[in-house]
Amino acid sequence: xxxxxxxxxxxLYSVRDALQQDFGGTIHKIAAMGYAxxxxxxxxxxxxxxxxxxxxxxxxxxxxMHSALPLGDxxxxxxxxxxxLGTSYIVLPWLPPEQFASVDLIKQSCExxxxxxxxxxxxxxxIGYHNHWFEPAPLGDSFGLEIMRQHLDPAxxxxxxxxxxxxxxxxxxxxxxDFGTRAPLLHMKDGPGGSAVPGQPMVALGEGALDIPAIVxxxxxxxxxxxxxxxxxATDMLEAVEKSYQYLVNKELGHGR
Numbered sequence: 001x002x003x004x005x006x007x008x009x010x011x012l013y014s015v016r017d018a019l020q021q022d023f024g025g026t027i028h029k030i031a032a033m034g035y036a037x038x039x040x041x042x043x044x045x046x047x048x049x050x051x052x053x054x055x056x057x058x059x060x061x062x063x064x065m066h067s068a069l070p071l072g073d074x075x076x077x078x079x080x081x082x083x084x085l086g087t088s089y090i091v092l093p094w095l096p097p098e099q100f101a102s103v104d105l106i107k108q109s110c111e112x113x114x115x116x117x118x119x120x121x122x123x124x125x126x127i128g129y130h131n132h133w134f135e136p137a138p139l140g141d142s143f144g145l146e147i148m149r150q151h152l153d154p155a156x157x158x159x160x161x162x163x164x165x166x167x168x169x170x171x172x173x174x175x176x177x178d179f180g181t182r183a184p185l186l187h188m189k190d191g192p193g194g195s196a197v198p199g200q201p202m203v204a205l206g207e208g209a210l211d212i213p214a215i216v217x218x219x220x221x222x223x224x225x226x227x228x229x230x231x232x233x234a235t236d237m238l239e240a241v242e243k244s245y246q247y248l249v250n251k252e253l254g255h256g257r
Contacts, residue, residue, distance in 0.1 A: 004221075005252065005253060005254050005255045006186075006216075006219075006223045006224060006225055006226050006254050006255075007036035007037055007061075007063075007224075007225055007226070007254065007255055007256070008034075008035055008036055008037070008225075008226050008227075008228065008245055008248050008249070008254040008255065008256055009035060009036060009037035009038055009039050009061075009063045009064075009225050009226070009227045009228070010030055010035050010037075010038055010039070010227065010228045010229070010241055010245075011038075011039045011041065011066070011187065011227050011228065011229035012038055012039065012040055012041050012043065013041040013066070013229065013231070014228065014229050014230045014231070014237060014241055015030070015237055015238060015241065016041070016043065017237070018237065018238060019043050019045065020043070023043070023044075023045025023046075023051075024045060024054060026238075027045075027051075027054055027055070027058065027060070028058065029238060030060070030241075031058035031059065031060055031257075033241070033242045033245050033256075034245055034249070034256035034257060035060065035228075035245055035256055035257070036060070036061060036255065036256045036257050037060055037061040037062065037063040037225060038055060038060050038061075038062055038063070039062070039063055039064045039065065039066065039091075039225075039227050039229075040062060040064075040065045040066065040085060040087075041065075041066045041093070042066065042067070047084070048080075048081045048084040048085050049084045051085070052084055052085055052086060055085075059257050060257075061086075062085040062086055062087040063087065063089065063185070063224075063225040063227065064087055064088075064089035064090070064091050064128065064159070064185055064225070064227075065081065065082060065085055065087050065089070065090060065091065066091050066092075066093040066130070067081065067082075067090050067091065067092070067093075068092070069090070069092055069112065069113070069115075069116035069127070070090065070116055070119045070120055070125075071112070071115060071116050071119065075119060078090060079119075079120070079123050079125070082123075082125055083123070088124065088125055088126055089125075089126050089128050089157070089159075089185065090116075090120055090125055090126070090127055090128065091127075091128040091129065091130050091159050091185070092113065092116075092127070092128070092129050092130065093130045094130070094132065095109055095129075097132075097134040100134050100135055100137070100139065100144040102139075103139065103140070103147055106139075106144055106147045106148060106151070107147075107151050109148070110148055110151040110152050111151075113127060113129060113152055113153075113156050114152060114153045114156065117152075117153050117155050117156050118153075121155060126155065126156075126157055127155070127156050127157070128156065128157040128158060128159045128185060129148065129152075129156065129157075129158055129159065130158075130159040130161055130187065131144075131145055131158070131159075131160065131161050131164055131165065131168075132161065132164045132168075132198075133164040133165075133167035133168040133196075133198050134168060135148070135164075135168065136164070136165045136167075136168030136169060136170040136175070137168050137169060138169070143168075143170070145158070145160075145165075145175070149179065149182060154182075157182055157183065157184055157185065158179055158182050158183045158185075159183070159185035159186070159187060159227075160172070160175060160176055160179060160183045160185070160186055160187065161187035161189070161229070162175075162176065162186060162187060162188060162189070162210065162215045163187070163188075163189040163190065163191060163196045163202070163210060164187075164196065164198075166196040166209070166210060167196035167197060167198055172210065172215050172218075173211065173214040173215045173217075173218040174218070176215055176218040176219050176223075177218040177219070177220065180220070180222050181222050183219070183222065183223070184222060184223060184224040184225070185223070185224065185225050185227060186215070186216070186219060186223045186225070186226055186227065187227050187229045188205055188212065188215075188216075188226050188227060188228050188229070188244070188248070189202050189205070189210075189228070189229050189230055189231070190202060190203050190204065190205045190206065190207060190208030190209065190210050190212065190244075191203060191208045191209055191210070192207070192208050192209065196208075196209060196210065201232050201233055201234040202230040202231060202232060202233055202240075203230075203233065203234075203235075203240065204230075204235075204239075204240040204241075204243035204244045204247065205228065205243070205244035205247045205248060206243075206244075206247040206251070207243070212247070212248075212251070212253065213251060213253060216248075216253040216254070217253075226248060226253070226254040228241055228244045228245060228248075230244070
């Protein structure tokens with residue numbers, strides 16, 4: 001383990017099918033691979049507290065959670081889930097593409113994220129936003145992610161999905177470098193062929209089109225976690241996420257437990 005690299009987590013959405021069949025057994029397999037942490041996506045094999053006990057027993061930290069925002073009827077449940085998991089990052093995983101059709105619509109989304117951030121900060125929690133391929137697409141002289149950065153409270157962080165940034169037409173290493181400390185969480189995934197393509201099966205890190213070392217190095221030490229996420233895979237998913245972990249470790253880009 002190196003103090004100069006970020007720890008490696010897995011977004012549990014990657015292994016959602018295996019979790020549905022055997023939550024505990026799958027988490028044991030993830031821990032055995034060497035992963036340092038997990039990012040939850042609403043599946044806990046029981047209660048969040050039950051999952052936390054299992055994670056803790058296996059030495060897995062909950063780096064962050066994908067969740068609705070702590071607003072309205074969801075407020076208490078989201079806050080209580082974050083507290084039960086012992087994580088400080090609540091990440092909104094998705095906004096519909098139509099919310100990025102204009103600057104005004106993006107501003108409306110930012111207002112909602114800022115409102116959620118005000119709530120979260122009362123509990124020592126941080127709100128984050130995870131992108132897909134449409135936020136990096138051009139919008140006037142700028143692009144959605146950059147417009148968000150301008151209108152979000154500085155307390156709101158970005159979980160940059162580097163694969164989707166490439167699919168949206170931007171250089172992920174350049175965006176990661178530019179966002180700096182605003183992007184403490186990086187989603188790492190890879191895809192075959194010449195570029196990242198929505199709907200195309202993903203591959204283990206290092207087997208696809210992305211320059212993973214350049215992306216990680218571009219973070220300049222600002223990445224607190226490297227989070228492996230493969231939305232879909234044509235090969236065995238557990239094998240692919242293990243290969244991804246091993247790639248990051250062998251290239252000395254990240255570390256496990």
